Amino acid sequence: MRCKLFLLLWGLPQVWGSSKVPQGNFPFRCLQSLSFASSSWTRTDASAWLGDLQTHSWSNDSEDIRFLQPWSQSNFSDPQWEELQRLFRVYRSSLIRDIQDFIKILHSTYPIEVQVSAGCEVQPGSASESFFHGALQGKDFLSFQGTSWKPAPGAPLGAQVVSEVLNQDQGTLEIVQWLLNDICPQFVGGLLEAGKSELEKQVKPEAWLSSGPSPGPGRLLLVCHVSGFYPKPVWVMWMRGEQEQPDSQQGDILPNSDGTWRLRVTLDVAAGEVADLSCRVRHSSLGGQDIILSWADGGRTPVGLIVLAVLVTLGLIVGLILWFKKRSFYQGL
Numbered sequence: 001m002r003c004k005l006f007l008l009l010w011g012l013p014q015v016w017g018s019s020k021v022p023q024g025n026f027p028f029r030c031l032q033s034l035s036f037a038s039s040s041w042t043r044t045d046a047s048a049w050l051g052d053l054q055t056h057s058w059s060n061d062s063e064d065i066r067f068l069q070p071w072s073q074s075n076f077s078d079p080q081w082e083e084l085q086r087l088f089r090v091y092r093s094s095l096i097r098d099i100q101d102f103i104k105i106l107h108s109t110y111p112i113e114v115q116v117s118a119g120c121e122v123q124p125g126s127a128s129e130s131f132f133h134g135a136l137q138g139k140d141f142l143s144f145q146g147t148s149w150k151p152a153p154g155a156p157l158g159a160q161v162v163s164e165v166l167n168q169d170q171g172t173l174e175i176v177q178w179l180l181n182d183i184c185p186q187f188v189g190g191l192l193e194a195g196k197s198e199l200e201k202q203v204k205p206e207a208w209l210s211s212g213p214s215p216g217p218g219r220l221l222l223v224c225h226v227s228g229f230y231p232k233p234v235w236v237m238w239m240r241g242e243q244e245q246p247d248s249q250q251g252d253i254l255p256n257s258d259g260t261w262r263l264r265v266t267l268d269v270a271a272g273e274v275a276d277l278s279c280r281v282r283h284s285s286l287g288g289q290d291i292i293l294s295w296a297d298g299g300r301t302p303v304g305l306i307v308l309a310v311l312v313t314l315g316l317i318v319g320l321i322l323w324f325k326k327r328s329f330y331q332g333l
C-alpha cells in the first residue's frame with residue numbers, strides 16, 4: 001500500500017518543545033484556484049501561507065512548487081520533498097480531469113471557478129486541526145470531514161453526487177487523511193521551528209499624513225498613511241485630543257512587496273476643525289510607544305516645503321538673471 005511506504009519514508013513524527021516554536025497562532029493554509037473557461041482552457045495556481053507570511057507558490061506554468069522562504073522545505077529531506085511534490089503533481093492533474101468529468105456529468109456551463117483551501121493548525125501541547133474545503137463559483141461546496149467527503153450545508157445537489165463519487169475511491173481517501181493528519185502537522189512543526197525568527201520579526205511602521213480629495217465644500221479628507229510594518233495586526237485611529245474619532249475610515253491592510261504591510265485611515269472633517277486632530281498608531285514593534293502625528297504639525301510641513309521650494313526656485317532664477325546681466329555687462333566692456 002502506497003500509504004505505508006510513505007509512512008516508512010517519513011519515519012516517526014517529530015516531537016518539538018514549545019520554546020523552539022514561535023508564540024502565537026500560525027495556521028498553515030494552502031489555497032488553490034482552478035479556472036475553467038471552456039472545455040479546453042483551464043489554469044490552476046496555488047499558494048501556501050503560514051499565518052500571514054507566504055511560504056510557497058505554484059504557478060500553472062511550472063512543474064515545481066516555488067519556495068518563498070529559505071526554510072520553505074521545513075525539516076523534510078530532498079527525497080521526502082521530491083516525493084511530496086510528485087504526489088501534488090498527480091493531485092493537480094487528476095483534480096483538473098475529475099472536475100472536467102463532473103462538469104460533463106452535471107451538465108454545468110462554463111466558466112467554472114473552483115477554490116480549494118486546505119491545511120492545518122499546530123499548537124504545541126495540543127492536537128493539530130486539519131481542514132480541506134472546496135468551493136464552487138465562490139460558494140462552499142464540500143469538505144473533508146474525518147474520513148470522507150461531505151457536501152457543505154446548503155450546497156447545490158451536485159455536491160451530494162460529487163461526494164458520493166469521491167467517497168468510492170478508498171485509496172485517495174487514505175492519502176488525503178495521511179496528508180492532512182500526519183504530513184501537514186509534521187511539515188508545519190518543522191516550518192515553525194525553522195522560520196521562528198522570521199515569524200517573530202518585528203518591523204516598525206512609518207507613518208505620514210496627507211490630505212485626500214475634498215469630500216465637499218468646506219470639508220477636508222485627512223489621510224493617515226502607515227506602512228512597512230510586520231506582523232499584520234495594527235491599530236490606527238484619528239484622535240481629537242485623547243478622544244478616538246469613530247468616523248475614522250480604515251482601508252484594507254495591503255501587502256508591500258517586501259512582506260510588510262500598509263494601511264490608510266481617513267477622516268472627513270470640516271476645514272475649520274482640524275486644529276487638535278492627530279493620527280495615533282499602535283503596533284507590537286513599537287513597544288508601547290505609539291506614533292502620534294498631529295495634523296497641525298504634519299499638515300503644515302508640506303505647505304512649508306512648497307513655500308521653501310518656491311523661494312529657492314525664485315532665488316535661482318533671480319541669481320541666473322543677475323549672472324547673465326553681469327556677464328553681458330563685462331562682455332560689453
Ligand SMILES: *[C@@H]1O[C@H](CO)[C@@H](O)[C@H](O)[C@H]1NC(C)=O
Pocket residue numbers: 042043044060061
Ligand atoms: C495550465 O497548465 C496545463 C498543464 O500544463 C496546460 O495544459 C494549460 O494550457 C495551462 N493553462 C494556461 C492558461 O496556460
